[in-house]
Amino acid sequence: MVSIKDVATESGLSVATVSRALNGHPSVSDGARERVLAAVESLGYRPNVVARSLRTDRTGTIGLVISDVLNPYFTELARAVEEEARALGYSVIIGNADERADLEDHHVRGLLERRIDGLLVSPADGRSPMTLEAAAGPTPVVFVDRWIPGADAPVVRADGRDAIRDLVDHLHSLGHRRIAVITGPTATTTGRERIDAFREALAEHGIPLPEAYIGRGDFQAESGRLATERFLDLPEPPDVVFATDNLMALGALDAIAARGLRVPEDIGLAAFDDIPWFSHTDPPITTIAQPTAELGRVAVRALASLIAGEPTSSTVLPAHLVVRRSCGEPATPPQTDRAATGGAARE
Amino acid sequence: MVSIKDVATESGLSVATVSRALNGHPSVSDGARERVLAAVESLGYRPNVVARSLRTDRTGTIGLVISDVLNPYFTELARAVEEEARALGYSVIIGNADERADLEDHHVRGLLERRIDGLLVSPADGRSPMTLEAAAGPTPVVFVDRWIPGADAPVVRADGRDAIRDLVDHLHSLGHRRIAVITGPTATTTGRERIDAFREALAEHGIPLPEAYIGRGDFQAESGRLATERFLDLPEPPDVVFATDNLMALGALDAIAARGLRVPEDIGLAAFDDIPWFSHTDPPITTIAQPTAELGRVAVRALASLIAGEPTSSTVLPAHLVVRRSCGEPATPPQTDRAATGGAARE
DNA sequence: CTGAAAGCGCTTACAG
DNA sequence: CTGAAAGCGCTTACAG
Numbered sequence: 211m212v213s214i215k216d217v218a219t220e221s222g223l224s225v226a227t228v229s230r231a232l233n234g235h236p237s238v239s240d241g242a243r244e245r246v247l248a249a250v251e252s253l254g255y256r257p258n259v260v261a262r263s264l265r266t267d268r269t270g271t272i273g274l275v276i277s278d279v280l281n282p283y284f285t286e287l288a289r290a291v292e293e294e295a296r297a298l299g300y301s302v303i304i305g306n307a308d309e310r311a312d313l314e315d316h317h318v319r320g321l322l323e324r325r326i327d328g329l330l331v332s333p334a335d336g337r338s339p340m341t342l343e344a345a346a347g348p349t350p351v352v353f354v355d356r357w358i359p360g361a362d363a364p365v366v367r368a369d370g371r372d373a374i375r376d377l378v379d380h381l382h383s384l385g386h387r388r389i390a391v392i393t394g395p396t397a398t399t400t401g402r403e404r405i406d407a408f409r410e411a412l413a414e415h416g417i418p419l420p421e422a423y424i425g426r427g428d429f430q431a432e433s434g435r436l437a438t439e440r441f442l443d444l445p446e447p448p449d450v451v452f453a454t455d456n457l458m459a460l461g462a463l464d465a466i467a468a469r470g471l472r473v474p475e476d477i478g479l480a481a482f483d484d485i486p487w488f489s490h491t492d493p494p495i496t497t498i499a500q501p502t503a504e505l506g507r508v509a510v511r512a513l514a515s516l517i518a519g520e521p522t523s524s525t526v527l528p529a530h531l532v533v534r535r536s537c538g539e540p541a542t543p544p545q546t547d548r549a550a551t552g553g554a555a556r557e
Numbered sequence: 558m559v560s561i562k563d564v565a566t567e568s569g570l571s572v573a574t575v576s577r578a579l580n581g582h583p584s585v586s587d588g589a590r591e592r593v594l595a596a597v598e599s600l601g602y603r604p605n606v607v608a609r610s611l612r613t614d615r616t617g618t619i620g621l622v623i624s625d626v627l628n629p630y631f632t633e634l635a636r637a638v639e640e641e642a643r644a645l646g647y648s649v650i651i652g653n654a655d656e657r658a659d660l661e662d663h664h665v666r667g668l669l670e671r672r673i674d675g676l677l678v679s680p681a682d683g684r685s686p687m688t689l690e691a692a693a694g695p696t697p698v699v700f701v702d703r704w705i706p707g708a709d710a711p712v713v714r715a716d717g718r719d720a721i722r723d724l725v726d727h728l729h730s731l732g733h734r735r736i737a738v739i740t741g742p743t744a745t746t747t748g749r750e751r752i753d754a755f756r757e758a759l760a761e762h763g764i765p766l767p768e769a770y771i772g773r774g775d776f777q778a779e780s781g782r783l784a785t786e787r788f789l790d791l792p793e794p795p796d797v798v799f800a801t802d803n804l805m806a807l808g809a810l811d812a813i814a815a816r817g818l819r820v821p822e823d824i825g826l827a828a829f830d831d832i833p834w835f836s837h838t839d840p841p842i843t844t845i846a847q848p849t850a851e852l853g854r855v856a857v858r859a860l861a862s863l864i865a866g867e868p869t870s871s872t873v874l875p876a877h878l879v880v881r882r883s884c885g886e887p888a889t890p891p892q893t894d895r896a897a898t899g900g901a902a903r904e
Numbered sequence: 905c906t907g908a909a910a911g912c913g914c915t916t917a918c919a920g
Numbered sequence: 921c922t923g924a925a926a927g928c929g930c931t932t933a934c935a936g
Binding site: 607 | 912913914915916
């Protein structure tokens, strides 16, 4: 590989001058700059970022550890993060924890050893010791979507509580009284928030939530399928199921279809996280939409200010209910779908 | 940050011995090893991968440049790549080209400067000069899914030609004669292969493909929507539309739904790329499934052998037709959906 | 405006 | 089994 030394030789200048020319340092003569550029061109020189990073102690890279890349919610988040990071001059390295604490550990450790300038993490598990250690350490950390209570790092997330209350109002107004839920891992903040808010909203309507109507899921499709099968095996199956993320809703659809049942005639379905496909499932799915891309952008900006040593605070953005047809016909006409969600993931 | 020198001081050994102990070098006494580990623990030492990479000239990292992370096909591919890479001891850095040649260039250049050990790329554009340069340069390169004809690098891809012929047979047997297609960018090999194979298969049946029935798309949802709107505006709209990737099929569904039309009664729809949602759209979508995860795994193994200096060849895997209900009722009962596709993306 | 030199944190022949 | 030393490719005070 051709190094800066080769460029120096070729251009008849010192490596110091070559380095300055390449980094746009003001005190380089036009002549020197031209000779450097010519040498770079003829040699096909490509600066070694590894060496530069070692010297400058910054890599121009941020890490993003998410729980599941196959989850369209996180895919959209990751994309927004990359775009905003690129705009600010950072590259991003994504680690996929696949909802596993050990993989989360693996990626956080790897990213730290790689000397990323900052870390964005949506913890798969509130108990991952490496993530806790990272938040306490010198590398700037920002939590996005999920967080670890007590850890010393800003949090950028959506609050789904109001939207969940709206959802329960909606279900109640449609006459549903036997309402089941598929939860996420209780080790995650979003998992806990969603079940807690749901339980409270049901209580406000005096609707019970028996143990049999609670399916313990893990935010992945298979768990949604299994939980739904158990609901359907009950002597008194629920009227409607609330899957607290989009993949578990997909699993629920699988289970319902496998029995030849219809949504919403045989059983209703609501979800958390809006994704483009929910407009085109049979029937379109009523769901709670998060400002996903905005979360990603805000998180990156928060991390960038942390890296710059500026004071940085947490941000909470609202989520909102998108009524479609999967819980039955609404009393009021549904809001126009396209305006509410069509652009979000495909802008 | 605590460095290897601090560990040496703390343990009363030289940095050389600390380095050997940390790297599992055989000639280190048990006593020394224990003291090193104790010092690492008490100091919270984390090796600096940047420094190691500079010294060893390998980063333990491979790059993956794909055209669109929001495309579930590429998401699944990326995930398989990461899993296989991790199994082989590599990290992967993903660059999202968003179907733009300039972004592809940006990422390939960045990855090369970062001194990745090898590069996996699915070119957004056959004319990206950086990608061509990378393929010609010293860093091992493997193309996955798409490739650049003439570039000197192995290719791991699926061949969709037979499956496309099966699809056209299927459409023909259902009585469709006015058949339209939404193509991908002709700058991509997959874009060209799909339209070419489609055209040939139509010709075998003596079915014409008028210019008005060809929508030029870019593998993204919006282009599928626009192309479909134009088809629907035609004095004689097609019986059925073949969208040559899953996102353009989503866009087509958007356009069809926006006019209050039904699939397949008013217009049929077939797609390329199977994804879990296609089982649950209204109606379930007939599509061509690629062995996506396998492509990712094979590509990583090919790249790893290239890195190891072993001879490496290209691989072509077959794609196959999955008949569902979006083109009309099949003459023969549809194959069971779950076995064919359910596991692929959610294993 | 330019260059010589130190040093970032590691690894690894080389010598003992 | 262990250590002193060179060197990976850069950047950046320091001196001129």
